[in-house]
Amino acid sequence: GNSVTQMEGPVTLSEEAFLTINCTYTATGYPSLFWYVQYPGEGLQLLLKATKADDKGSNKGFEATYRKETTSFHLEKGSVQVSDSAVYFCALSDHNNNDMRFGAGTRLTVKP
């Protein structure tokens, strides 16, 4: 079945550091891929998405490229801010199903 594996946390970085959170997936079809973010005390928010191979999703300085050859969708940001501290979830959705599968989440803490 479909599943997502993402880098375990927690991740602690200093402000302006480079961020990578790894995500790999297993799917029988051609899924759409997503990153969601959950800020402290808030609900899940869609951060970015990519619906087909080689697509790059981007938002708020974050990027992730849908790599079919490596079944990956790693999240990157060139210079993190304290306000980026949150839990990040990688997710996939298969066109044949209607449930979205989530990874376990990676907690990011950015220190000033």
Added chain:
Amino acid sequence: GAGVSQTPSNKVTEKGKYVELRCDPISGHTALYWYRQSLGQGPEFLIYFQGTGAADDSGLPNDRFFAVRPEGSVSTLKIQRTERGDSAVYLCASSASDSNYGYTFGSGTRLTVV
């Protein structure tokens, strides 16, 4: 409404009691999803509605869990004979068509069974 609304935001109940959790999706969104998120875990799929019907309820853990969406808008997740293991945040999400373009999530209901 402007977003997905879930009520109550917190619910504490005694083991064995019945609870109902409500979700009010974004107006016009035909697809509605329920997820459960335990501490330190990602959301776990429970059930998906397309309109009034449950298109996929394969994630419901057992027959104590049931959900309805009688008019194709508001949905209620019902849990009978609650157990301590049911304690989690219950998330509702809606989308305009299907899941491939992302969902909008509500803030969740934190259920604590004591």
